[in-house]
Amino acid sequence: MTIRRAExxxxxxxxxxxxxxxALLAEIQSGxxxxxxxxxxxxxxxxxxxxxxxxxxxxxxxxxxxxxxxxAPLVIPYAVEDVPRDALKSILxxx
Amino acid sequence: MNDLLALFVxxxxxxxxxxxxxxxxxxxxxxxxxxINRLFRSVHxxxxxxxxxxxxxxxxTLHAAEDMFQAVREHRLNLxxxxxxxxxxxxxxxxxxxxxxxxxxxxxxxxxxxxxxxxAALRAKFGxxxxxxxxxxxxxxxxxxxxxxxxxxxxSEAALREAASCRGDLHLVSYLPETECFFKGEDPLAIAMRxxxxxxxxxxxxxxxxxxxxxxxxxxxxxxxxLSAAAHAEVEKHFRYVPDQITITTFAASGLVEQTGFVLPxxxxxxxxxxxxxxxxxxxxxxFAGRAASAARTAGNALRHAGLTDAAAAMEAAGALAxxxxxxxxxxxxxxxxxxxxxxxxxxxxxxxxxxSAGVAGPEPQEKLTPRTLRVDQxxxxxxxxxxxxxxxxxxxxxxxxxxxxxxxxxxxxxREIKDQYGVIDRIAQELQGAIMAVRMMPVSQVFQRFPRLVxxxxxxxxxxxxxxIEGEATEADKNVIETLFDPLLHMxxxxxxxxxxxxxxxxxxxxxxxxxxxxxxxxxxxxxxxxIIDDGRGIDPEIxxxxxxxxxxxxxxxxxxxxxxxxIMLVFAAGFSTAEVLSDVSGRGVGMDVVRNAVEKAxxxxxxxxxxxxxxxxxxxxxxxMAVSRVMTVSLGARMFGIPMDLIHxxxxxxxxxxxxxxxxxxxxLRDRVVPLLQLSTLLDLGDDLEPEDETAVLVVRVAGxxxxxxxxAFGEGMEVILKPLxxxxxxxxxxxxxxxxxxxxxxxxxxxxxLIA
Numbered sequence: 001m002t003i004r005r006a007e008x009x010x011x012x013x014x015x016x017x018x019x020x021x022x023a024l025l026a027e028i029q030s031g032x033x034x035x036x037x038x039x040x041x042x043x044x045x046x047x048x049x050x051x052x053x054x055x056x057x058x059x060x061x062x063x064x065x066x067x068x069x070x071x072a073p074l075v076i077p078y079a080v081e082d083v084p085r086d087a088l089k090s091i092l093x094x095x
Numbered sequence: 096m097n098d099l100l101a102l103f104v105x106x107x108x109x110x111x112x113x114x115x116x117x118x119x120x121x122x123x124x125x126x127x128x129x130x131i132n133r134l135f136r137s138v139h140x141x142x143x144x145x146x147x148x149x150x151x152x153x154x155x156t157l158h159a160a161e162d163m164f165q166a167v168r169e170h171r172l173n174l175x176x177x178x179x180x181x182x183x184x185x186x187x188x189x190x191x192x193x194x195x196x197x198x199x200x201x202x203x204x205x206x207x208x209x210x211x212x213x214x215a216a217l218r219a220k221f222g223x224x225x226x227x228x229x230x231x232x233x234x235x236x237x238x239x240x241x242x243x244x245x246x247x248x249x250x251s252e253a254a255l256r257e258a259a260s261c262r263g264d265l266h267l268v269s270y271l272p273e274t275e276c277f278f279k280g281e282d283p284l285a286i287a288m289r290x291x292x293x294x295x296x297x298x299x300x301x302x303x304x305x306x307x308x309x310x311x312x313x314x315x316x317x318x319x320x321x322l323s324a325a326a327h328a329e330v331e332k333h334f335r336y337v338p339d340q341i342t343i344t345t346f347a348a349s350g351l352v353e354q355t356g357f358v359l360p361x362x363x364x365x366x367x368x369x370x371x372x373x374x375x376x377x378x379x380x381x382x383f384a385g386r387a388a389s390a391a392r393t394a395g396n397a398l399r400h401a402g403l404t405d406a407a408a409a410m411e412a413a414g415a416l417a418x419x420x421x422x423x424x425x426x427x428x429x430x431x432x433x434x435x436x437x438x439x440x441x442x443x444x445x446x447x448x449x450x451x452s453a454g455v456a457g458p459e460p461q462e463k464l465t466p467r468t469l470r471v472d473q474x475x476x477x478x479x480x481x482x483x484x485x486x487x488x489x490x491x492x493x494x495x496x497x498x499x500x501x502x503x504x505x506x507x508x509x510x511r512e513i514k515d516q517y518g519v520i521d522r523i524a525q526e527l528q529g530a531i532m533a534v535r536m537m538p539v540s541q542v543f544q545r546f547p548r549l550v551x552x553x554x555x556x557x558x559x560x561x562x563x564x565i566e567g568e569a570t571e572a573d574k575n576v577i578e579t580l581f582d583p584l585l586h587m588x589x590x591x592x593x594x595x596x597x598x599x600x601x602x603x604x605x606x607x608x609x610x611x612x613x614x615x616x617x618x619x620x621x622x623x624x625x626x627x628i629i630d631d632g633r634g635i636d637p638e639i640x641x642x643x644x645x646x647x648x649x650x651x652x653x654x655x656x657x658x659x660x661x662x663x664i665m666l667v668f669a670a671g672f673s674t675a676e677v678l679s680d681v682s683g684r685g686v687g688m689d690v691v692r693n694a695v696e697k698a699x700x701x702x703x704x705x706x707x708x709x710x711x712x713x714x715x716x717x718x719x720x721x722m723a724v725s726r727v728m729t730v731s732l733g734a735r736m737f738g739i740p741m742d743l744i745h746x747x748x749x750x751x752x753x754x755x756x757x758x759x760x761x762x763x764x765x766l767r768d769r770v771v772p773l774l775q776l777s778t779l780l781d782l783g784d785d786l787e788p789e790d791e792t793a794v795l796v797v798r799v800a801g802x803x804x805x806x807x808x809x810a811f812g813e814g815m816e817v818i819l820k821p822l823x824x825x826x827x828x829x830x831x832x833x834x835x836x837x838x839x840x841x842x843x844x845x846x847x848x849x850x851x852l853i854a
Contacts, residue, residue, distance in 0.1 A: 018277050021312035029307055045284040046277055049317040053304040061372075070288045070296045073251065077371065077431055 008033035009059070012040045012047070021046035028054045034078050037062045043071060051075055097200065103144050104197050105470060110137040111190055112544065115183065119547045121167075122179045132339050135164045139336055140279070141189070150202050152210030153192050159217040160185045165335070176555070178220050183548070185213050243267055243344050246351070249320040253364050254295035259351035261294060261324040267344040268330060271301065271318040272337070281337070283315060290333055291325035324348070366397040367430050374427040387417050387426055394430055473574070476534055483528050484818035488837045490524045493517035495840045532721055537577045539617045539624070540568035545581070546588060546615060553592045560599050560610040561592060567617040572624045573721040579698040580626070580718070583691040587628050587714050588613065590688070595632030595712050605709070607631065619720070623700075626716040635706035637663040644669065664706055665801075668692040696850065699725070699742070725819045727836070727846055729812030730795060732776055736812060738836060738846035745796040745803065747811050752790055764805060766796065773805040779852050780831065799853045806849075819846055 003023040004011040010024070010032045024047055035051055037043070038060035048071060051058065057078035062068050117134035120127055142157035160182055166172040188209060195203050246255060246267065258265060268290060272283040287296055297320045304316070323330050327345060334341045370390040391414020398407040413429035493513055501510035543565050554561040591613055599609040614629040637660035644666045645655045658666075667688045695702045700718035727738035750764050755773060762773040773794065794805040817836030822829065833848040 018282070018313070025307070025310060025312045043284065045272075045282050045315060045317055046312050048284050048298070049300070049315065050310070050312055052298060052300070052317070053310060054307065066288050070293065071284065073254065074296070074298045077427075078375070 003027060005030075005032065010035050010056075012037040012043065012062075014039060015042040016040060016044060016047045017042070018044045018046045020044070021050060024050050028056070032056065034059055035075075036060050037067070039063055040067060043067055048074070100148060100196065100200060103148065104193050107141045107144065107193055108190070110141050111186055111193070113137045114141075115186055115548055116544065118179055118182055118186070119551055121174055122176065122551070125167075125174050129339070131164065131168045135161065135168055136336065138164060150192070150196070150206075152202055152206040153189060156185050156210045156213050156217075157189060159214040163217055163220060168338075172220075180555075181216055181220055183552075185217060188213060243346065246322075249297040249299065250295045250322065253367075254297075254322075255351060257364065258294035258322045258324070259348055261348040263324065263348060264327075264345050265294065265348045265351065266323045266325070266327060266330050267346070268321045268323055268334075269318070269342045269344075270321065270334070270337075271340055272315050273340065274301070274314050274316065276315050277313050283317065283319060286334075286337075287319040287321055290321050290323050291329045292323050294322040294324055296321050363397045367394055370394050371427045371430050374423040374430075383421070383423070384418055387414060387423055390414065390423075390430075391417070391426055476531070476574075479531055480535065483524070483531050486524050487528060487816075487818065490517070490520050491838065492840060493520065532573065535574045535721075536571040537574050538568060539570050539572065539577060539580070539626070541577055542581045542584060543568045543615060543617070546584070549585070550588065550592065550613065553589065554596075557592060557596075558598060559592065559596050561596055562610050562612045564612060564614045565616075566614065570617040570619050570624060571720075572718065576624065576698055576700075576718050576721065579694060580716075583694045583702075583716065584615075584626070584628070586688070586691050588615070591628060591630045591632065591712065591714075595630045595634070597633050601633075620717075622720050624716075624718045624720055626718070628714045629711065631711040634708040634711050635664050635667070635704075636708050637661075640664060640666050661705075664704055667704065668702070699740075725836075725846070726814060726816055727819075727844070728795075728814045729844065730776075730793075730806075730808045731810045731812055732780075732782070732808055735782070736842070736844060737776075738817065738844045739795065739797070739806075739849065740833065740846065741814060743797045743799060743849055745798050748794050748796060748805075749791045750794050750805075752792065755792065762807075764794070766805070769803070771796065771803055771805045773807055774853065775807045779806075780847075797849055799849045802853075804853055817844065817846070 002012065002014050002016050002020050004013060005027050008031070010027045012024075012035060016024070021044070028050060034057045036059040040062040041064045043062070043064075052074065055076065058072075058075040059078040061072065114134050114137040117130045117137065120130040121134065124130070138157055138161045142154055142161055145154045145157065163172070163178065163182065167174050172178075192202055192206060195201075250258075270283065270287055272281060273279075276283060284298075287293075290296075299318055299320065301316045301318050304310075325333075327343065330343055331338070370393055373386065374390050391411050395407040395411040395414070398410060410429060414426050417423060417426035417429075494517060497510040497513040497517065500506045500513060546565070547563055550561055550563040596611040596613070597605070597607075602609050602611065612631050614627070616625075616627045616629070618625050640663045641650070641655055641658060644650045644663070645652070649666065649669050650658065668691070669689060692702050695716055695718065698718055700716055702717075703715045704712065705715075706712040726741035728741050728744055729736050729738055731737075748766065750773075754764055756763050756765075756770075762775075763770050764773050765771070792807050793810055794807055795811070796803060796805050798804075817838075819834045819836055821827070821834040822832055826832075831848055831852045833846045836844045836846055838844050
């Protein structure tokens with residue numbers, strides 16, 4: 001299984017191909033809170049664009065070095081406490 | 096057949112068609128970048144897909160063609176007509192092989208030899224032996240200039256700093272894949288990540304992300320911006336299959352340093368990243384404070400080391416805030432924010448940067464929209480059409496049933512209810528019929544698209560210069576009509592080029608432009624498709640036609656003297672007429688315009704020709720939009736009933752017996768001061784039953800083959816739409832009948848072919 005759901009985390013594992021985009025979209029639509037791509041070795045553009053469009057944070061580091069190097073900076077990194085980005089910005093401005 | 100192979104064959108045919116058209120466009124306009132790119136991609140796609148199957152000869156041939164097109168695309172080679180001939184030959188051969196694959200699933204045994212010859216010929220055209228790689232592009236990469244100002248919108252400052260540490264030039268590659276690219280098996284992310292010497296990568300939506308509820312995951316809405324330190328040519332090569340989807344802007348890496356002001360050493364970046372990861376690890380509460388403080392200190396020190404005192408201070412402040420708030424998130428976010436200050440992903444809009452340094456062609460604004468279509472076997476549609484025909488007939492029996500219920504069984508209530516139900520079924524049946532008719536509608540471009548190639552080849556063969564102008568190719572008509580169209584059109588275009596169009600010298604002498612124009616127009620006029628073939632050639636000389644017709648015994652001396660010019664021109668449609676002085680390879684192979692006329696009339700259409708000597712000829716075809724349903728009028732002859740095609744009927748009149756004149760054996764009557772011959776339908780059909788003479792005769796005035804004729808019948812019936820089925824088997828040989836149609840009460844209506852009966 002390449003798209004797996006455990007509670008509010010969508011796990012992207014092994015090869016996430018274009019065919020998996022439908023399943024991924026379904027999981028996103030059913031109210032997940034974050035992704036985890038620790039076991040991901042391949043991510044198709046169709047899956048990446050869903051991740052970006054969902055604006056959900058991404059946990060972990062993908063197994064594939066190219067993904068870790070180039071795709072990781074594209075996604076919203078998961079911070080331990082899920083604080084909205086806007087709130088962070090305003091705090092930083094004050095600091 | 097293997098489904099995959101069937102799909103390949105179908106797709107490859109379409110692509111071949113496109114490739115052929117683009118090739119012709121290119122021959123005229125060698126600078127048309129869109130055409131060469133599309134041509135290259137079509138050929139490349141077929142070649143690529145063919146690799147899935149075992150057909151090396153086909154793959155090899157297309158590969159050679161592809162290499163040639165690439166050389167043309169890179170301006171290393173000028174496209175000559177000979178090369179176009181050669182390329183067309185390669186495409187034709189591929190088409191033949193596809194037919195072969197369709198039938199036998201394998202290439203013919205001689206394919207290897209044919210491919211070798213073709214490949215050798217193609218390679219010879221651009222001076223390369225098979226297998227020898229093409230010389231690297233000689234195009235000089237554009238000179239490096241200042242970095243584009245938009246970089247900061249897409250890339251994090253950290254990424255830019257890393258890229259700035261490169262030597263030499265950097266290329267900003269803006270890559271906007273087609274929305275349909277997933278269906279072509281493309282993976283833009285993979286392509287982007289493999290850009291040679293990639294330094295930084297950013298993604299941005301093409302359009303703002305749609306709501307997740309109506310998100311189409313298979314439409315690519317993502318574009319990429321990338322920085323590469325590789326050579327310009329190398330980047331271009333990486334995108335050679337999608338050259339129209341990228342823009343490359345070149346600038347000096349050193350300019351980036353100036354722009355960003357400083358270079359953050361990679362070690363500092365690594366250190367900062369490390370802190371984020373460290374902070375992300377879940378920790379027990381008592382360790383939290385120590386870890387946050389340590390991370391803030393490390394980050395601060397690293398930044399101070401890089402000479403960024405302000406940033407260091409901000410970082411430590413964020414650490415203090417985090418401690419106070421009791422959450423790591425604030426600090427890790429602060430570090431992340433520093434590493435990546437770019438706006439959120441959704442705000443990074445894709446727009447092609449203005450490229451002052453003249454990058455490659457900008458992204459094509461208009462996407463080629465591939466309609467989402469379903470491939471259906473024609474037979475299935477045909478059988479649906481038959482079923483609908485039967486439904487219409489079955490439906491028509493309900494009114495009869497209602498009448499029977501009412502009169503025969505005395506059940507008026509039931510009769511009325513049946514009629515109500517009939518209304519509902521009638522509406523649905525009509526809608527169904529309409530829907531299937533719409534499915535069967537095809538644009539005339541299906542036929543027209545074959546002509547540019549044909550005209551080109553013919554013109555070259557005849558040594559004439561001809562421009563083919565096609566208009567209204569989107570006009571639609573029923574599949575059967577479209578299918579019957581090709582042969583007549585082919586014949587007329589051949590005639591036009593062979594007999595109508597003069598050689599450039601003659602044209603010049605006559606004061607016409609050397610390049611002749613043949614226009615192929617289509618348009619819809621009410622329920623007909625009108626197709627015109629207009630040339631500006633020498634036109635038809637009625638005197639020559641008259642003389643030839645006389646010579647061939649088609650007209651006698653009396654008619655020769657009396658015939659008008661327009662009538663004479665129409666004689667070209669007479670059987671056995673050909674004016675070509677020499678029987679050429681092109682036309683005049685014993686098939687005349689009469690064949691064309693018959694084909695058109697069989698399809699329920701008619702043909703007309705006008706010509707002005709010296710100025711050109713216009714042939715006009717009128718065809719019905721659909722052949723599936725015919726309108727007929729029923730007429731009765733004694734107890735029998737016949738159908739007569741409505742389009743032939745001019746009017747219906749009743750003639751008092753006294754007004755019918757006898758001229759020897761013939762009868763005639765006067766209609767609005769014209770003498771109209773009167774024929775007895777029963778005599779024509781050889782029915783042999785004498786009808787009771789009545790005081791008034793019902794006469795159907797019809798126009799057949801240009802003559803007005805009156806047909807005497809017993810009574811007029813009603814007009815109706817029927818599905819006409821041609822007579823089959825032994826019955827097919829009986830002349831005078833166009834076919835049969837089933838009536839609502841189950842009776843069979845014989846529909847007459849008046850042309851055969853009267854002419």
